[in-house]
Amino acid sequence: MTNSTTRRTASYGGRRPVKSYGDDRVCETLACATKLSRYNSTSHCVLHQRQDG
Ligand SMILES: [Zn+2]
Secondary structure, three states, rough: OOOOOOOOOOOOOOOOOOOOOOOOEOOOOEEEEEEEOOOOOOOOOOHHHOOOO
């Protein structure tokens, strides 16, 4: 009988700076001018992000 206790990682070590990736970025796909959120770590918009892999 295995009693698997799900540990909740509720220990956020203090304040961490919000990572931003730049303000004026657009999707790298040609002919796509969708602006990317500064918090979006990818370089493509939602439509052009790779879904596979
Ligand atoms: Zn795009």
